Amino acid sequence: MKSRTKVVVIGGGIAGCSVLYHLTQEGWSDVVLVERNELTSGTTWHSAAQVTNFGQNQTMVGLKTHSINLYKELADDPDYPINYHYADGGIRLANTDAQMQGYHHFVSVAKGMGVDFEVIDAEECARRHPLISTENLLGGLWDPLDGDIDPAQLCQALARRARKAGAEVYRNTPVTDLTQHKDDTWTVHTEHGDIDCDIVVNCGGYRVNEVGKMMGVHHPVASMEHQYFLTEDIPAIAEAGHRMPLLRCPISDYYSRQEKNGLLVGFYEQGCKTWGLDGIDPNFVNALCPDDLDRITDVLEGAFERMPALMEVGIHSIVNGPITYTIDGAPLIGPIPGKRNAFCAIGLRAGLGEGGGHGWLLAQMIVHGEACYDTWCIDPRRFAGHTNEELTALKAIEDYQNEFRFHFPHEHRPAARPAKTTPLTPVLAAEGAEFTVVNGWERMDYIKPSPDFHPSLSFNFDEAFKLIAAEIKAVQEAVGLCEVNGFNRFEITGADRHAFLDRMFCGAVTKKDGRVGLGYLLNQQGMVKGEATVANLPASDRGPARAWYGSAAAAELHDMDWLTQHLNADEDVQIRSLTNDQTILVLAGPKARDVLSACSRGDWSKQAFPWLSVRECYIGFSPATVLGVSFSGELAYEIHVPNASLYAVYLALRAAGEAHGLKLFGARAVDSMRMEKGFLHWKADLLTEFDPFETGLDRFVKPGKAADFIGKEALLARMAEGPRKKFVTLKIDATHAPAHGGASLLQGETVVGTITSADWGHRTGLNLAYAFVDPALSAPGSTMELELYGARVAAEVIPASPYDQGFDLMRS
Numbered sequence: 001m002k003s004r005t006k007v008v009v010i011g012g013g014i015a016g017c018s019v020l021y022h023l024t025q026e027g028w029s030d031v032v033l034v035e036r037n038e039l040t041s042g043t044t045w046h047s048a049a050q051v052t053n054f055g056q057n058q059t060m061v062g063l064k065t066h067s068i069n070l071y072k073e074l075a076d077d078p079d080y081p082i083n084y085h086y087a088d089g090g091i092r093l094a095n096t097d098a099q100m101q102g103y104h105h106f107v108s109v110a111k112g113m114g115v116d117f118e119v120i121d122a123e124e125c126a127r128r129h130p131l132i133s134t135e136n137l138l139g140g141l142w143d144p145l146d147g148d149i150d151p152a153q154l155c156q157a158l159a160r161r162a163r164k165a166g167a168e169v170y171r172n173t174p175v176t177d178l179t180q181h182k183d184d185t186w187t188v189h190t191e192h193g194d195i196d197c198d199i200v201v202n203c204g205g206y207r208v209n210e211v212g213k214m215m216g217v218h219h220p221v222a223s224m225e226h227q228y229f230l231t232e233d234i235p236a237i238a239e240a241g242h243r244m245p246l247l248r249c250p251i252s253d254y255y256s257r258q259e260k261n262g263l264l265v266g267f268y269e270q271g272c273k274t275w276g277l278d279g280i281d282p283n284f285v286n287a288l289c290p291d292d293l294d295r296i297t298d299v300l301e302g303a304f305e306r307m308p309a310l311m312e313v314g315i316h317s318i319v320n321g322p323i324t325y326t327i328d329g330a331p332l333i334g335p336i337p338g339k340r341n342a343f344c345a346i347g348l349r350a351g352l353g354e355g356g357g358h359g360w361l362l363a364q365m366i367v368h369g370e371a372c373y374d375t376w377c378i379d380p381r382r383f384a385g386h387t388n389e390e391l392t393a394l395k396a397i398e399d400y401q402n403e404f405r406f407h408f409p410h411e412h413r414p415a416a417r418p419a420k421t422t423p424l425t426p427v428l429a430a431e432g433a434e435f436t437v438v439n440g441w442e443r444m445d446y447i448k449p450s451p452d453f454h455p456s457l458s459f460n461f462d463e464a465f466k467l468i469a470a471e472i473k474a475v476q477e478a479v480g481l482c483e484v485n486g487f488n489r490f491e492i493t494g495a496d497r498h499a500f501l502d503r504m505f506c507g508a509v510t511k512k513d514g515r516v517g518l519g520y521l522l523n524q525q526g527m528v529k530g531e532a533t534v535a536n537l538p539a540s541d542r543g544p545a546r547a548w549y550g551s552a553a554a555a556e557l558h559d560m561d562w563l564t565q566h567l568n569a570d571e572d573v574q575i576r577s578l579t580n581d582q583t584i585l586v587l588a589g590p591k592a593r594d595v596l597s598a599c600s601r602g603d604w605s606k607q608a609f610p611w612l613s614v615r616e617c618y619i620g621f622s623p624a625t626v627l628g629v630s631f632s633g634e635l636a637y638e639i640h641v642p643n644a645s646l647y648a649v650y651l652a653l654r655a656a657g658e659a660h661g662l663k664l665f666g667a668r669a670v671d672s673m674r675m676e677k678g679f680l681h682w683k684a685d686l687l688t689e690f691d692p693f694e695t696g697l698d699r700f701v702k703p704g705k706a707a708d709f710i711g712k713e714a715l716l717a718r719m720a721e722g723p724r725k726k727f728v729t730l731k732i733d734a735t736h737a738p739a740h741g742g743a744s745l746l747q748g749e750t751v752v753g754t755i756t757s758a759d760w761g762h763r764t765g766l767n768l769a770y771a772f773v774d775p776a777l778s779a780p781g782s783t784m785e786l787e788l789y790g791a792r793v794a795a796e797v798i799p800a801s802p803y804d805q806g807f808d809l810m811r812s
């Protein structure tokens with residue numbers, strides 16, 4: 001066994017084998033995999049091993065496409081062929097119009113990744129899968145490349161190729177502990193000796209938290225027991241003359257695929273069971289949980305009704321094994337939050353289908369710092385501070401129970417809520433607030449007209465449309481108040497803070513006390529990594545001179561890791577998170593200044609406190625810090641308040657607002673208004689796949705500024721190449737539904753762009769969308785078509801910020 005290597009991958013299931021192989025493909029051959037037993041002896045050996053292409057966003061479709069292409073190549077390798085039923089096809093069933101509408105959207109998403117799904121009716125489903133009945137069936141989504149693979153052979157093939165490229169695999173070598181050194185390198189302690197390395201990768205499957213504990217972290221991953229059975233031969237299968245496609249059923253929560261001349265049918269029962277939460281027997285190796293068919297009777301019935309042939313055939317074996325879930329159903333692939341030189345590929349609930357792609361993207365992240373796609377949807381840092389075992393288990397159960405039911409827009413499922421609240425949450429609830437969830441925070445979406453108001457789930461504009469219009473009207477004509485909780489806020493102190501921030505931002509962000517600036521952070525490839533406001537506060541009785549760094553609620557762990565990783569040892573800079581201590585109240589509208597002046601001493605005139613100013617003050621008798629910034633496009637103030645004073649400040653603002661018609665508004669209104677102003681959302685519109693010029697952030701980039709900044713060199717090289725896409729604002733010719741992120745824009749059959757976000761603009765009366773499009777189509781007036789749930793509608797590029805184009809209102 002080597003005593004030193006570059007990377008140690010812990011775990012030899014599909015995750016570990018794929019990561020190891022792909023590291024070698026990215027050019028790192030001094031890498032090892034350490035497995036406590038034999039390869040695939042965790043979950044992988046007993047997987048149903050279906051390989052599907054379906055994904056709800058482009059990254060998932062892209063990584064699964066990589067799996068399929070890789071598996072096909074491995075299967076065709078004459079030196080070591082493996083069993084892969086490639087392209088049997090698969091159908092996701094639907095019995096509601098809303099599900100069918102969703103499938104149309106996912107067809108459009110996949111098209112942008114060069115993948116052809118198809119929405120088919122019930123008769124066509126039955127034609128392609130002769131065992132199914134069309135009772136209570138509207139149709140389905142056809143995925144032509146679905147298939148299944150031999151999981152053990154797949155892992156052996158990957159390990160074999162990795163070994164050929166120089167990697168080593170140590171079987172029967174349990175990792176017993178991990179030590180991180182001052183220089184961030186590691187020693188991996190195993191039963192057969194120590195291995196020093198630069199980087200460790202946790203691919204521990206259901207033992208993820210045993211490995212996590214060795215480095216002092218808890219991963220939000222919980223295991224569920226999951227069962228499938230295999231039937232005896234079904235004569236109709238042999239007679240069909242073709243292999244049965246895969247089936248996925250959101251109506252009754254089961255899946256099936258062909259196994260020999262019978263079926264393999266797996267179930268996601270409502271009365272499901274977590275596994276291993278209180279520890280896992282060290283001898284649970286190549287093992288299964290006891291069969292428990294009683295648990296699945298609820299879903300079994302649905303499967304029998306859909307495939308009556310199942311009632312006439314015997315079951316020859318049952319498999320019940322642990323499968324890992326995270327708190328949103330997607331895996332955790334990337335850097336481990338709060339750690340250096342530590343990565344993970346964990347929480348895989350569809351690891352055979354996705355594993356090829358996960359290993360590919362993670363190897364890119366490890367070797368290059370970033371992958372070819374924006375990987376936020378699988379980033380381990382996307383949950384912050386609320387992911388203990390209990391919460392993870394509750395969300396895992398909910399995800400398991402809804403395995404094939406995709407989330408609709410504005411759908412927030414109820415398990416493990418509320419997780420993060422402020423003193424205002426119950427106050428707003430009493431006002432009738434409907435809440436959305438942002439990084440665990442309950443954030444007000446809008447005020448409901450009655451407690452039993454529940455808009456229907458679909459991709460259309462929903463019944464809340466008019467309520468949001470009314471909230472926006474109040475903001476536009478008078479003044480509104482909105483709580484923005486969970487907004488990420490770091491306090492940066494120390495003499496070198498400005499020099500540090502200058503290095504982090506690609507533009508010239510203000511260093512002046514009392515002023516606020518907006519800046520963008522690039523990665524080493526010169527692509528857009530982050531966005532933050534910086535507010536410079538002079539020394540006061542509340543603290544030393546400091547910069548407040550504010551970014552999206554979801555960015556908390558991501559940005560903290562990024563900033564702290566780039567601190568120089570000799571720099572006088574301290575970074576402290578205020579995210580859980582402070583909440584923002586946004587006061588917006590033409591009367592905002594009057595309300596503020598009525599409850600806070602001092603001169604709030606335009607001359608004394610212009611746009612982009614920051615000031616410490618009191619609202620009533622409570623301390624607050626006010627920023628003159630606007631995300632709505634109206635005159636607006638962000639009022640940052642310590643949570644202890646939040647209710648008091650809220651009462652003071654409401655009292656002062658009464659004379660001016662102050663109304664509450666929520667996140668849905670904010671989202672609509674920001675679309676009318678050309679303001680972007682991190683990880684919807686701001687992606688690591690595009691540079692700041694492609695993203696239309698030209699005015700925030702100063703390549704010639706005195707300080708070098710992260711990504712400068714790469715950005716200069718990119719500038720010489722010219723843009724591959726351009727960010728635009730579009731007007732969509734439809735009134736019943738907005739576009740949705742990921743949908744494709746077309747000219748004829750050619751994909752010319754992808755939607756990033758969309759909403760109705762209530763002040764402009766426009767159905768708006770943002771998109772990245774081919775540069776030739778980025779000028780206002782350019783036209784293309786949007787695939788809007790199966791129909792083609794016109795989309796026209798319009799100038800950004802269609803509401804108040806001169807930005808006069810917010811500066812007024």
Ligand SMILES: Cc1cc2nc3c(=O)[nH]c(=O)nc-3n(C[C@H](O)[C@H](O)[C@H](O)COP(=O)(O)OP(=O)(O)OC[C@H]3O[C@@H](n4cnc5c(N)ncnc54)[C@H](O)[C@@H]3O)c2cc1C
Pocket residue numbers: 010011012013014015016034035036037038039040041042043044045046047048049050051173174175176203204205206207208210211226227228266319320321322323324345346347348349350351352353354
């Ligand atoms: C019944 C069932 C059916 C499924 N069907 C499908 C399907 O159809 N399609 C699909 O895509 N997915 C399916 N899955 C899920 C899929 O099988 C898993 O997502 C995948 O196998 C997980 O792989 P892994 O590498 O993350 O974990 P594992 O396969 O569990 O591998 C983890 C490895 O880490 C090793 N390890 C742990 N601790 C240590 C240590 N301290 N030192 C060294 N090594 C260690 C373990 O021994 C193990 O070999 C199914 C799962 C189940 C249970």
